[in-house]
Amino acid sequence: MSRYRTYWLAVTSGTITYVSQSAENVLGFEPSELTGENVVSYIHPDDQAKIAQDLSEYVDDYGYTGTYRVRVRDSNGEWRVFEARAANLLDDPFVEGIVLNSRDVTEKQRRKRKLERQNERLDQFASIVAHDLRNPLNVAVGRLDLLAENVDGDQADTVDTIQRQLGRIEDIIEDSLALAQSGEIVTETDEVDLGAVAREAWANVDTGEASLAVGDAVRLSGDRHRLLNMFENLFRNSVEHNEPTDLTVRVSALPDEFGFYVEDSGTGIPAEEREKAFERGYTTNRDGTGFGLAIVQDIVQAHGWEVSLSDGADGGARFEVACDAIPLEQQTELA
Template structure:
């Protein structure tokens, strides 16, 4: 007969059945968080004890190996199931994803395969008969390397689980620490027992107990009885402290760790519990507990108690300033449905309040209008700035159709635009229309429209509008001035040039036929006539130089600079062009810039050794023209750009003014500085139209 049961076998079977019974209770309460992993632990303990029961009554090594196989199924399952349970109990079960669970099962499955094939190798152990016969059979066993590696892994996993469990007890408070303490005691008893055996200390040898798989050869092991003690302790924790109810997890996760203050008030209106966030708000938990909530809970009376948990605003003065909370109160009931108190939650919305207040003030103090229309064009919101811009109170326009305030000549376009894009939720466009203000005047408004009808926070067409009435008037005045200026330029070009040309021709005839006595006078007249011609040319150029540049092309700066040099009388001066840039510009106007800068350098300096250099600015967003002449004194650098200012009696004083007007017309900026050689330097910074460096340009 291969199996002879005795007292040890029946005791171990009783332990196995006891743990299965506890597992059954846990499974019946599987709807409770943590019940399933707890049941898995108890099943592993049951298998562990069952395997030892089979081994204790074995009379052959084959039966003994079957018991060892059953024993190791439970032994290998304990570390992952314990970690599974502790992660759930401590609120860290989110860590146990599929990948992590698979990693936990790798080591047990590999070791189980080694145990299953143990007769074919000595990696796990070798069995050389029995040192004691049934009913307390003990095999003569020598443990292999995989046994010790698995033992280290198992103890490490179990100790890690107990460490996490201990942290829960440290962080929890009051009666939950007792529950955690019982669980630690129940788990540590078999662990300590097995450690004593592994290191050669077997105090129960004299009792002739059964062998545990981890025990050295010849030692008796009380670990299975230790598991029985653990079962009893867990039963106490189960029924006395509601272990499977996992109340600590709920409180720890939903109350202790939540950042919003939570207050629990009983039916008499006394504060009975608070979380750490509420403690910080009250400054003293112990002094507050037991006192009327109306005395210690901020704005307690203003929090609605309608059972719906609806919120109300609460402002609390703290050392760091005002804090804003969205508060709610919920009635707490027992299992019978009777009210036992109230739960107050103060959700900190200080950051949101600051952002809302900031944007509210920006909207209120902005000179622009923000208007929201529904799909029919009815105004559902208008910013307070409407009073400043149009003279209406915001309430006067709510519910009014916008088209009613639009000029009759503009209504058709506005209606067509709204109807065309009312279903286009990505639509954005700009419009201009005349709007009737409160005084009965028409104001020209430019609006940027965005269709946000599908946005649940807006549900409308948003118009950002600006009053451009005065700007349009200025533009019209400027257009009239430009028209008059063009007419004046035409008069200068035609009516003044014709008599001037006649006078120059007559002077040339006089110069050829007059005697030496009057030659100097005639020469002076010719010179003044030529000067008048130069002034007329510069005046015409200046009149047109400030016009806005509307058409530009990509121009190679080096080419324009060299062409302009050829059209100016530069004497013996030298031009050095180092720039290799391309810029979007009006070619003729840019050439005029270089011509006037060249003339300025030549006319104000000796041209024998004069060098004029053109190159890009270091930031590659502009260029400069400089010379090696005498330069411009610092106190005169702003004056030289004024119309009519000149230090040369032969000059017109318009050249640099023309340069500045053309530069501004491009949207650029002109500044006067000093070159490295002490000469004049004119820098053109191209803000509106960046200049690109083209190293390979030809």
């Protein structure tokens, strides 16, 4: 059965005069069962007034088109949600009716509600991390700063160690927040100039003597803020795992499909470590949290895309993001 469950019907004076055969797959009715019936009787009571009003209001407006979200009863008596596009073809001698092209979006609606609940839980988690962990951490840091002013010798070394560990906790909190938010499914997008976002991210990261090269322009629909975060984590990964001197990081369009890549001229990531690279907490850097590439993967997947890791042309790490893996407009329709 097609992912897009659609059917056509024609209506004249509220009576169904034609139904496409696909209605049987979508609603469970044979076309002959619906032909001659009053269309409003199959519409949810709460939606009937709006549909009836519009059908009567535009009955003399030949060529009028409109789009509706309406609940329709199927053969099992259950209500399914449809997006219906209506076109007034009453003056067309071959039709003489209002034609409705209806697409079943019931699963899309359920998926959307599920994702909204998931995003709410992630927001709650982020709030707990931000408030309940940061407050005692700030108190500890403040007290330790006061203590540091009155110690010396071995005690000073101990205070330095504690300060480093508290700093690491702060890093973990920041990355945990970013990880929680990065997994939220992208529902609102803008047209994004990827090169401009990459340059901004580069300026936000301490990249030392490394250099950025931006190649072919890529414009796509995405969440600019999260794409900025994605690039920042990719750039940090390159700089922190390579000697920044003479390191070049390149961002450009993929040659054979719609997407982009980020590639560095460093030492690369061994093949046996690539599957683990995106795991939460996995790191080869003693001071790292291991969340950076996990955040990258979450942001990519939240857009409905896919990310892969391979060798770059110069032996460094190459991250490829295929933006047509799951089209953006379909990502909330998957059951």
